């Protein structure tokens with residue numbers, strides 16, 4: 001299973017852009033990926049040929065309806081959801097989480113407990129902290145070991161009690177790159193009758209995300225992080241969605257999932273999201289022996305991508321560690337590399353993260369610096385006040401040669 005990098009890169013027009021003759025190196029992917037041409041085409045076709053609201057008696061409305069149905073099916077395939085009717089689209093993960101948290105809050109009583117993690121992006125923290133404030137809930141914190149960058153799930157066992165109602169945790173960290181054992185977390189939650197809200201924004205571009213295998217109750221992700229347009233999606237287990245009271249305007253549909261959709265959706269975004277899922281299926285079919293339906297092809301594609309990205313992660317981590325004064329703020333131990341993704345954050349003993357990111361940008365290498373909204377992570381690591389970290393996030397369209405170029409540019413910057 002080897003990815004054909006040339007064929008892959010040819011799908012993404014942005015990858016061949018240059019500025020004053022200098023190639024762009026996109027390592028800013030954890031903040032948002034580039035899109036294959038098919039995504040932009042699907043979006044423009046939607047806008048040019050099917051631009052109408054849903055439920056009308058005319059052609060464009062029918063076409064828009066078909067686009068929406070296809071997008072729901074695509075996301076159900078992407079996440080191995082039992083039904084496309086469990087997929088809710090919204091502006092982004094953050095707004096969906098704020099929105100559905102109101103409905104979840106109706107189920108919680110004063111004194112109930114929720115468990116949040118110190119490894120999460122603030123979008124899976126602050127909506128729940130505010131909910132706890134409004135409903136008189138107690139927040140319990142699952143911390144991670146700052147030496148191993150992983151949770152110790154025995155701590156989770158200690159945190160769960162008869163008042164626990166909800167566990168909110170990420171599948172992968174957007175700063176350290178750690179990939180969590182979501183399946184075990186969800187199993188522990190289920191055994192205690194606790195709902196799980198999984199932030200899969202950073203795992204979605206890198207690995208198979210299977211809601212049935214995870215055994216979670218909610219899962220959120222953002223297509224713009226996995227080669228699609230700016231949009232968010234929420235999967236909710238049907239039995240759980242059925243128990244929630246939707247916050248909706250009166251004329252909006254009563255049926256699940258539409259009752260949870262906050263207002264008119266971006267149909268062009270949905271068209272692009274479906275095209276992004278089709279892109280993964282294309283990778284699976286053409287490069288990873290994927291056969292059968294879209295679900296199977298997507299799974300094969302994600303498997304091949306995950307395998308290749310392990311190689312990128314190893315190369316990047318090893319290369320960074322060989323540079324003077326660098327601390328990788330994430331898993332580096334060879335035996336634990338399979339529990340991390342290719343997103344790598346680092347700090348330097350002298351140079352501020354922002355200065356390093358600026359020096360890289362001067363060479364047309366794109367990387368983010370700061371806490372990257374992972375406020376609790378940066379606090380836990382003691383790097384919040386010193387400017388966070390530099391975050392380098394390759395994805396499957398990046399190459400080992402690009403990583404070498406990054407390391408070559410970094411070396412003199414750090415000396």
Ligand SMILES: Cc1ncc(COP(=O)(O)O)c(C=O)c1O
Nearest residue numbers: 092093094121123174201202222
């Ligand atoms: C792990 C994680 N969760 C949530 C978010 C927020 O996603 P959105 O921009 O779709 O609200 C991000 C964005 O960077 C993220 O990395």
